[in-house]
Amino acid sequence: MTLAQLIAQLRGQMATKLTERNGFAVQLAELRAQDNPDQDKVAELRRSKDGLDAELDQMQVRVADLEAELARDDAADRLAREVNPGAPRPAYDQVARVGTEERTYRPDVDPRGVRFARDVASAFLGEYGAQARLARHMEEETVERSVAVTGAQDRAVGTGAQEQRAVGTGAFAGLVVPQYLVDLFAPMATAGRPFADACRPHELPPTGMTVNLGRGTTGTSVDDQSAENANVSETDYDDSLLTFPVRTAAGQQTVSRQGVDRGVNIDDTIIEDLYKRYHANVDNKLLNLASVGLTNVATAVTYTDATPTVEELYPKTIEALAGVEGALLDVASGENIAVMHSRRWYWLQNAMSTKWPIISQPGIIEKTIGANYAERYGSGVRGILPNGTPVIVDNNIATNLGVNTNEDEIYVGDKNEFHLWEDPAAPLLIRAEHTKAASLGVLLVVYGYYAFTHTRYAHARKVAGTGLIPPTFTGV
Incomplete structure (x- = not known):
């Protein structure tokens, strides 16, 4: 079997496996769209699909290697015939040829160059077959444009050199293909969900559209007995x-169906953006x-x-934290957090001072106002205040508050009393x-269920005002 026949055979096997793999993907999507999908069936379909993906990856690598080898063999064969026209055909290739060698991209087969343009885009996405075909095309160009130095012709010197011409790319508007750096596509930025990720997480119950929990409203009482045999204090507990x-x-x-079929990663890009907007909405x-x-x-x-x-703002945050502890008392977890807009956090970092807190805190360097952890946005705790309170930066905090609609706010509270239930x-x-x-359209819908409360204990405080x-x- 020749290399070309082996490549064709492998491509046929890949087509069969790809059809089978896409069938699993469709079944998986339909199953996930159900209200209560069979998780065992979901896991089975995912294993089947992942297994075929792994096989296809291996076959794609093998086909790419074979195509690259075939391209090298063909280039060597053509070069040998140019150097020694009477030489016998090499033993590695038993395919009969009549006339010239068939090019990878032929104008009679693909007059508009669609296949070449598609391979250029696919090569940037890591498609091995496209990369191999482009490499073979370049070798063909190198060999066929190589010429000897003759007469007054202005040509390159040496075997394998490309023909040189005094002409720019502007003369070939139809041949110079624009390059689209798909791997550097810039997605839309979102505020994300920094506060939601800091909340106390719970798994949303599988049924129902309301969540109920009890909380005590009237406690029992204990007091000194007024006299021997007198009734002791009694207050009925209530919730x-x-x-x-x-x-x-x-x-x-x-x-549009055209965008899905003929675009590059259009549906994946939109789905990713929908996911990001979903999470930002929950946080907001x-x-x-x-x-x-x-x-x-x-x-x-x-x-x-x-x-x-x-220097004036910091005591207000301490006052807010005092209110949090006064509301929670012995049910406090001690894991207080401060949540603020990025503009407020950087303003705190910008400050210079000759004053520092009287009482030092573990982890705070002496004579500094807090510490910055230099973490990127949305990665968790950005730093700590002078009293050791962790800071979460969240740009879903409104900046149009107050009388003049230009204020933001700082929130403080016990992170374990910010409750968020989400469907896993x-x-x-x-x-x-x-x-x-x-209308040849593909409808993409992203949805999810969640519930939250900050008032199991009414404790949270906010620093607000002009x-x-x-x-x-x-500066100073």
């Missing part, structure tokens, strides 16, 4: 029910949702100043092709 809804976050996008609602968001349930500690300074499978993806078939207007970054 109330805290109820909050299961919320549905969802977004959709319809993509935890902070800003009417009536129940953190900004609406936290007790305000007002900081009013037309020319605010860090969320967000889910629906990829529907039949509903938009009449002292949190847009910061001014100045």
